Amino acid sequence: MSIETSSLPIIYSDEVATARAAGKPIVALESTIITHGMPYPENVSTALEVEDIIRKEGACPATIAILDGVINVGLTTEQVEELAQRNDIMKLSRADLAYALVAGKSGSTTVAATMICASLAGISTFATGGIGGVHRGAEESFDISADLQELAKTPVMVVSAGVKALLDIPKTLEVLETLGVPVVGVGTDEFPAFWSRESGFSCPLRLDDPKDIASLYAMRKALGLEGGMIVANPVPEADEIPRNEMETFILEAISEANRRSVSGKEVTPFVLSRIKDLTEGDSLVTNIALVKNNARLAARIAKAL
Numbered sequence: 349m350s351i352e353t354s355s356l357p358i359i360y361s362d363e364v365a366t367a368r369a370a371g372k373p374i375v376a377l378e379s380t381i382i383t384h385g386m387p388y389p390e391n392v393s394t395a396l397e398v399e400d401i402i403r404k405e406g407a408c409p410a411t412i413a414i415l416d417g418v419i420n421v422g423l424t425t426e427q428v429e430e431l432a433q434r435n436d437i438m439k440l441s442r443a444d445l446a447y448a449l450v451a452g453k454s455g456s457t458t459v460a461a462t463m464i465c466a467s468l469a470g471i472s473t474f475a476t477g478g479i480g481g482v483h484r485g486a487e488e489s490f491d492i493s494a495d496l497q498e499l500a501k502t503p504v505m506v507v508s509a510g511v512k513a514l515l516d517i518p519k520t521l522e523v524l525e526t527l528g529v530p531v532v533g534v535g536t537d538e539f540p541a542f543w544s545r546e547s548g549f550s551c552p553l554r555l556d557d558p559k560d561i562a563s564l565y566a567m568r569k570a571l572g573l574e575g576g577m578i579v580a581n582p583v584p585e586a587d588e589i590p591r592n593e594m595e596t597f598i599l600e601a602i603s604e605a606n607r608r609s610v611s612g613k614e615v616t617p618f619v620l621s622r623i624k625d626l627t628e629g630d631s632l633v634t635n636i637a638l639v640k641n642n643a644r645l646a647a648r649i650a651k652a653l
């Protein structure tokens with residue numbers, strides 16, 4: 349533990365440093381999706397392809413992770429490869445981010461931790477797959493993702509395909525409303541359910557133009573409102589798995605998690621991986637498609653900002 353607590357251990361990749369100096373739009377990307385969200389080698393190919401989509405749109409990608417106690421904003425291909433293959437990487441959120449820095453650990457950043465690091469780096473736009481939320485059965489388990497509180501506090505726009513349908517979607521929407529987090533649908537009146545375009549619940553707000561989304565973010569800042577926003581971008585029709593089809597697999601995966609007493613941070617990775625097996629890989633194909641779709645929109649919003 350040799351890191352001075354008074355100075356912030358943060359470094360930028362050459363690409364991100366150059367973009368910052370030039371005032372070029374930057375899009376943050378999380379790394380938990382690489383270490384805990386997708387299997388190898390799809391996690392690597394997806395991470396690198398998502399970065400390329402952002403570059404093609406004229407913005408700079410900044411994948412964020414903690415490597416040996418240092419916040420890295422922007423990773424090299426080698427660093428992504430290494431993260432994706434190691435199995436000793438912590439899954440970091442608000443509660444343990446500082447611990448990893450002080451203890452010199454390596455960890456991937458969840459939506460919450462990525463928002464914190466992006467905000468420190470002055471990045472306002474972030475693309476992911478789906479944010480964490482209120483788990484089904486939360487009235488017993490109390491399992492509510494720290495991502496929701498982070499959205500209430502940290503001024504970063506998170507582009508996501510709604511929330512994973514394995515969560516309790518109406519409870520998640522209720523908590524977001526309580527916390528004062530705008531949930532903005534793009535091209536839809538319905539809140540999307542990750543693998544499916546529809547959840548059966550409507551989206552509180554709607555804006556279809558990236559410019560308007562950027563204006564909403566600016567208006568919240570002007571009003572002095574803290575916190576971020578959710579930009580809910582449904583998976584493209586060609587890639588979706590319909591809701592009723594997914595529900596069978598979700599119920600099966602959750603009941604298996606309960607039987608095996610999976611809890612805490614392990615729940616989301618366990619259920620995602622079981623769903624992938626139950627769908628014979630189809631859920632992963634959809635997951636990859638929706639992340640790419642979110643990256644494209646995030647780049648457009650970052651440019652408009």
Ligand code: PSU
Nearest residue numbers: 380381385458459477478480493613616
């Ligand atoms: N979206 C995905 N795959 C993931 C995640 C999101 O497509 O693996 C991760 C994100 O990092 C999110 C985390 O912050 O799952 C939520 O974990 P939990 O439910 O334990 O808070």
Ligand code: MN
Nearest residue numbers: 491492493612
């Ligand atoms: Mn949890």
